[in-house]
Amino acid sequence: MNSRSDPDCDYVYKVVLSGEMGVGKSNILQRYHKGIFTRISPTIGVEFLTKKIILQNGLVVKAQIWDTSGSERYRSITTGHYRSAVGALLVFDLSDRESFEQLSYWLNCLREHADEQLVVALVANKYDLVQSDPGARQVTEVEIQAFVKENELLYFGESSALSDRNIKEVVESLMENIHRVQV
Numbered sequence: 661m662n663s664r665s666d667p668d669c670d671y672v673y674k675v676v677l678s679g680e681m682g683v684g685k686s687n688i689l690q691r692y693h694k695g696i697f698t699r700i701s702p703t704i705g706v707e708f709l710t711k712k713i714i715l716q717n718g719l720v721v722k723a724q725i726w727d728t729s730g731s732e733r734y735r736s737i738t739t740g741h742y743r744s745a746v747g748a749l750l751v752f753d754l755s756d757r758e759s760f761e762q763l764s765y766w767l768n769c770l771r772e773h774a775d776e777q778l779v780v781a782l783v784a785n786k787y788d789l790v791q792s793d794p795g796a797r798q799v800t801e802v803e804i805q806a807f808v809k810e811n812e813l814l815y816f817g818e819s820s821a822l823s824d825r826n827i828k829e830v831v832e833s834l835m836e837n838i839h840r841v842q843v
């Protein structure tokens with residue numbers, strides 16, 4: 661989406677959060693946008709947030725990041741939600757095997773409905789849980805790397821919305837990659 665209508669920003673890129681309910685999507689967005697971690701209602705949330713990012717080349721772009729308000733639980737996300745998305749944060753919970761197993765479902769939805777040039781970054785969230793208790797880990801780094809390779813995803817290492825690990829970095833690297841693909 662090339663937004664010439666916004667005078668102080670050259671490009672607006674739509675990014676969607678995707679993945680099972682409970683993996684931390686809304687908290688990732690809140691952490692990125694406001695720098696905080698709080699309880700968020702699973703069903704009442706923002707539709708999308710925008711944030712300006714300065715790329716490494718100095719260009720200012722706007723990330724328009726779309727959340728889902730619990731509709732992911734019933735697989736009832738409308739196709740319009742994904743339409744014209746050029747980037748996605750595909751999230752799973754390192755302490756929840758099922759959320760990893762379901763990634764293919766969400767990836768298929770994305771590939772089917774989003775922009776043809778969609779760039780997807782995988783987010784392995786809740787690292788804080790497995791760091792404090794290695795027994796809580798349900799997905800290995802080897803499995804993550806294999807999934808990333810097989811599906812041509814971006815991956816920058818484990819994240820935590822709670823402890824603020826690797827959130828800003830993921831979003832901003834995703835934006836760099838989107839811009840490279842889109843221009």
Ligand code: GDP
Nearest residue numbers: 680681682683684685686687786789820821822
């Ligand atoms: P969503 O359904 O994917 O939007 O997930 P939420 O952001 O609502 O988070 C679901 C639950 O996981 C909430 O209880 C959050 O407090 C918790 N949560 C989210 N991110 C993290 C994280 O990085 N670490 C831990 N320990 N809990 C998290």
Ligand code: MG
Nearest residue numbers: 685686702728
């Ligand atoms: Mg949510």
